[in-house]
Amino acid sequence: MKRKNISVVFVATLLAFSSVVKAQTVKSPDGNVVLSFSLKEGGMPTYEMNYKNKSVIKPSRLGLEPARDKHASKGLNETDLMERFIEMGYKLSSFDETWKPVWGETSTIRNHYNELEVDLNQPNSKRNIVIRFRVYNDGMGLRYEFPQQNALNYFIVKREHTQFAMVGDHTAFWLSGDYDTQEYETQISKLSEIRGKMKAAITDNPSQTQFSPTGVQTSLQMKTANGLYINIHEAALVNYPTMHLNLDDKNMVFKSWLTSDAVGNKAYVQTPFCTPWRTVIVSDDARQMLASNLILNLNEPCKLTDTSWIHPIKYCGVWWEMIASGKPWSYTFELPSVHLGITNYTKVKPNGLHPANTENVKRYIDFAAKNGLQEVLVEGWNVGWEDWFGHWKESVFDFVTPYPDFDIKYLNEYAHFRGVKLMIHHETSGSTTNYERHLEEAYKLMRMPVFRYS
Amino acid sequence: MKRKNISVVFVATLLAFSSVVKAQTVKSPDGNVVLSFSLKEGGMPTYEMNYKNKSVIKPSRLGLEPARDKHASKGLNETDLMERFIEMGYKLSSFDETWKPVWGETSTIRNHYNELEVDLNQPNSKRNIVIRFRVYNDGMGLRYEFPQQNALNYFIVKREHTQFAMVGDHTAFWLSGDYDTQEYETQISKLSEIRGKMKAAITDNPSQTQFSPTGVQTSLQMKTANGLYINIHEAALVNYPTMHLNLDDKNMVFKSWLTSDAVGNKAYVQTPFCTPWRTVIVSDDARQMLASNLILNLNEPCKLTDTSWIHPIKYCGVWWEMIASGKPWSYTFELPSVHLGITNYTKVKPNGLHPANTENVKRYIDFAAKNGLQEVLVEGWNVGWEDWFGHWKESVFDFVTPYPDFDIKYLNEYAHFRGVKLMIHHETSGSTTNYERHLEEAYKLMRMPVFRYS
Numbered sequence: 029m030k031r032k033n034i035s036v037v038f039v040a041t042l043l044a045f046s047s048v049v050k051a052q053t054v055k056s057p058d059g060n061v062v063l064s065f066s067l068k069e070g071g072m073p074t075y076e077m078n079y080k081n082k083s084v085i086k087p088s089r090l091g092l093e094p095a096r097d098k099h100a101s102k103g104l105n106e107t108d109l110m111e112r113f114i115e116m117g118y119k120l121s122s123f124d125e126t127w128k129p130v131w132g133e134t135s136t137i138r139n140h141y142n143e144l145e146v147d148l149n150q151p152n153s154k155r156n157i158v159i160r161f162r163v164y165n166d167g168m169g170l171r172y173e174f175p176q177q178n179a180l181n182y183f184i185v186k187r188e189h190t191q192f193a194m195v196g197d198h199t200a201f202w203l204s205g206d207y208d209t210q211e212y213e214t215q216i217s218k219l220s221e222i223r224g225k226m227k228a229a230i231t232d233n234p235s236q237t238q239f240s241p242t243g244v245q246t247s248l249q250m251k252t253a254n255g256l257y258i259n260i261h262e263a264a265l266v267n268y269p270t271m272h273l274n275l276d277d278k279n280m281v282f283k284s285w286l287t288s289d290a291v292g293n294k295a296y297v298q299t300p301f302c303t304p305w306r307t308v309i310v311s312d313d314a315r316q317m318l319a320s321n322l323i324l325n326l327n328e329p330c331k332l333t334d335t336s337w338i339h340p341i342k343y344c345g346v347w348w349e350m351i352a353s354g355k356p357w358s359y360t361f362e363l364p365s366v367h368l369g370i371t372n373y374t375k376v377k378p379n380g381l382h383p384a385n386t387e388n389v390k391r392y393i394d395f396a397a398k399n400g401l402q403e404v405l406v407e408g409w410n411v412g413w414e415d416w417f418g419h420w421k422e423s424v425f426d427f428v429t430p431y432p433d434f435d436i437k438y439l440n441e442y443a444h445f446r447g448v449k450l451m452i453h454h455e456t457s458g459s460t461t462n463y464e465r466h467l468e469e470a471y472k473l474m475r476m477p478v479f480r481y482s
Numbered sequence: 483m484k485r486k487n488i489s490v491v492f493v494a495t496l497l498a499f500s501s502v503v504k505a506q507t508v509k510s511p512d513g514n515v516v517l518s519f520s521l522k523e524g525g526m527p528t529y530e531m532n533y534k535n536k537s538v539i540k541p542s543r544l545g546l547e548p549a550r551d552k553h554a555s556k557g558l559n560e561t562d563l564m565e566r567f568i569e570m571g572y573k574l575s576s577f578d579e580t581w582k583p584v585w586g587e588t589s590t591i592r593n594h595y596n597e598l599e600v601d602l603n604q605p606n607s608k609r610n611i612v613i614r615f616r617v618y619n620d621g622m623g624l625r626y627e628f629p630q631q632n633a634l635n636y637f638i639v640k641r642e643h644t645q646f647a648m649v650g651d652h653t654a655f656w657l658s659g660d661y662d663t664q665e666y667e668t669q670i671s672k673l674s675e676i677r678g679k680m681k682a683a684i685t686d687n688p689s690q691t692q693f694s695p696t697g698v699q700t701s702l703q704m705k706t707a708n709g710l711y712i713n714i715h716e717a718a719l720v721n722y723p724t725m726h727l728n729l730d731d732k733n734m735v736f737k738s739w740l741t742s743d744a745v746g747n748k749a750y751v752q753t754p755f756c757t758p759w760r761t762v763i764v765s766d767d768a769r770q771m772l773a774s775n776l777i778l779n780l781n782e783p784c785k786l787t788d789t790s791w792i793h794p795i796k797y798c799g800v801w802w803e804m805i806a807s808g809k810p811w812s813y814t815f816e817l818p819s820v821h822l823g824i825t826n827y828t829k830v831k832p833n834g835l836h837p838a839n840t841e842n843v844k845r846y847i848d849f850a851a852k853n854g855l856q857e858v859l860v861e862g863w864n865v866g867w868e869d870w871f872g873h874w875k876e877s878v879f880d881f882v883t884p885y886p887d888f889d890i891k892y893l894n895e896y897a898h899f900r901g902v903k904l905m906i907h908h909e910t911s912g913s914t915t916n917y918e919r920h921l922e923e924a925y926k927l928m929r930m931p932v933f934r935y936s
Contacts, residue, residue: 099873181869181873182873298875299819415636418552420551420750461918
């Protein structure tokens with residue numbers, strides 16, 4: 029199934045310690061995408077990108093800003109990884125492999141790119157970083173790599189400063205930038221109109237919090253006046269925060285904006301480390317945006333040896349009744365606050381609207397059985413929904429205790445009898461420490477015959 | 483074993499909604515300790531305390547300051563729980579019970595106190611709180627209680643403002659206030675000298691971080707010029723941060739200073755809730771400071787039904803070699819950074835100084851066997867000590883993988899053969915999420931015969 033074709037050219041830079049401006053170019057296998065890297069004056073790493081001789085990304089800066097923290101490699105004397113770089117060398121290589129996804133739209137995927145690795149040194153900090161570009165026929169990915177080295181063992185990313193300079197005032201299909209939720213409706217506007225339309229893009233969904241008046245989410249799909257489709261996103265997002273985009277709407281330059289932790293730090297890095305890929309997909313055919321495998325190719329290969337348990341299914345579920353019909357996840361309206369293991373649900377008045385009840389779920393099971401759906405999802409089956417949201421509450425759910433009106437044993441057996449599986453919903457409510465504590469017992473419950481985890 | 487004698491007097495305050503200043507007094511069973519509560523002008527809760535007609539605590543304020551947070555009960559309109567209270571009533575009661583500790587210095591402990599419960603209402607916030615005092619022959623405890631109520635379901639403690647106003651410039655036996663470590667040497671000085679001696683009290687221990695130039699730790703032991711011994715501490719510290727003390731050294735008033743989280747919040751409270759007890763032990767006999775059972779009595783009763791596995795032992799251990807002789811916990815000096823599961827310790831050069839090695843621990847086992855010590859503690863036995871500290875590193879230890887020079891199976895068997903148990907050290911390094919993830923496997927390892935957890 030695999031065919032590989034790798035060629036490598038390594039170019040040692042003879043004038044490594046000079047301040048001469050360097051530039052390298054790498055093209056896609058079909059030559060349509062052209063990516064150029066250069067160190068601008070002051071040792072600033074930049075790149076630009078063209079597609080069929082049209083500019084996609086104008087010259088844009090690259091770099092990161094570590095936090096000045098006493099626990100970083102250089103402590104409070106931490107310096108920026110933004111400029112004063114010299115180029116030590118670069119490598120050009122090609123790669124061509126066809127691989128088989130566990131599941132997906134196609135049985136095989138071709139991973140075919142040309143690569144440029146640029147090795148940079150920042151003499152004042154004695155640090156080496158690598159910027160790697162992979163150029164595909166439908167776009168490119170770039171990432172930062174930090175080899176393990178004495179001057180860079182541990183650092184904290186305060187900000188990443190990857191820029192995507194747009195050529196014009198493109199049409200964008202955007203969601204308001206938000207660390208917590210993608211539950212927005214897609215807005216369509218010129219880039220210059222984002223600021224003006226931001227307020228109207230926000231609903232009364234209490235999960236929504238914006239980080240900037242021109243902040244948008246990735247993936248960001250755009251269309252240019254001269255017929256190009258451009259998508260900015262990321263791949264291989266591992267041990268690093270999600271990248272959003274903040275628009276400088278005077279210059280039409282997007283800058284990476286990472287999800288923050290509580291104190292404003294973005295990532296705690298131990299070298300060797302690679303950031304996720306920053307991806308730009310481009311085409312003059314809108315269909316190629318959906319057909320692209322660029323992000324799948326840049327993701328890490330599957331690490332699981334047994335993937336037999338992964339398979340797509342069709343399901344229906346107790347969910348849209350709440351989302352679309354305003355019914356509650358909760359069992360009662362009487363409890364302003366729930367203490368798991370103490371609150372006695374048999375003593376409260378049911379609200380009578382709770383859709384995750386035995387009779388209703390039985391109806392869904394019958395529907396699934398009749399219509400060839402393999403599973404039935406149930407949300408709101410377990411105790412705790414009365415105060416699950418917005419209280420900094422840690423012990424929100426135990427993932428094993430059903431509401432009094434949800435006969436989990438009976439429903440599991442009934443589903444089994446009808447040839448359907450129950451799909452049990454786990455709502456972490458953002459309380460990951462609580463979820464990790466209950467994982468073991470929660471999964472044991474699902475080892476009852478025919479459960480499936482959602 | 484138990485004898486109880488409880489009497490309750492409930493006094494409804496007829497003038498509950500007036501602004502008349504109230505005062506209640508409760509004495510210790512022997513009458514020596516006198517505790518008075520009063521609402522000062524503006525509805526400020528205060529208390530004072532005497533011992534044998536000498537003032538121990540001058541009139542001192544009580545109260546808390548919730549954070550103005552969108553997730554608190556009253557959101558950004560959160561109000562202080564410091565003043566504008568009215569007294570709705572109070573209860574006086576007595577309690578006398580003798581109970582049996584799981585282990586300790588005495589086989590039984592008498593819990594004998596008189597109690598004052600003050601029920602306060604803050605009309606502007608529609609909130610009710612309770613301040614409860616328990617007065618013993620050797621001191622008192624006070625705590626705040628928050629009944630569940632619509633106006634106070636969830637709140638965040640920004641600061642607690644419990645004061646302990648000293649009568650004079652007492653002699654204090656103090657440690658620098660620090661959220662992370664008690665690894666300081668005890669300083670002895672007048673209260674007025676703490677500020678001047680703070681710098682010298684701090685060593686180059688990198689764990690040490692001070693929160694205030696006059697901040698000290700609890701328990702704080704003092705001696706007065708007129709022959710009293712006073713100790714300020716806390717009891718029943720559950721779901722709430724440790725209380726330190728910050729000294730106003732102009733007025734000799736200590737104020738509670740709670741350990742903070744990363745964003746400056748102190749506690750995330752869901753009602754009903756009680757804070758820990760704030761304790762003041764007092765005597766004119768220094769020996770009573772150690773003999774006091776006040777804190778044990780104010781702690782919650784043991785919730786375990788099976789306590790047969792809890793028993794005191796004597797042990798020696800591989801620990802002081804590092805603390806006192808400067809030897810390393812680590813196996814090698816070659817690794818500036820460790821990746822658990824990836825770093826190959828068999829390929830690095832041992833530092834040759836690592837005391838947690840098979841031969842040395844065998845020597846300790848022999849010593850323990852010869853001298854009737856039941857267990858041998860070993861620190862530094864497991865991989866990860868090369869970079870365990872000060873890097874915001876989450877995956878620090880796995881608690882199951884020994885260094886190449888520590889033959890855990892052999893040592894376990896050898897200890898068993900000599901009638902001694904190995905006591906395995908778990909260093910969380912503050913990374914509690916990592917520890918929780920490994921608990922299951924770590925405890926499984928200790929189910930090998932004769933291990934014991936430290």
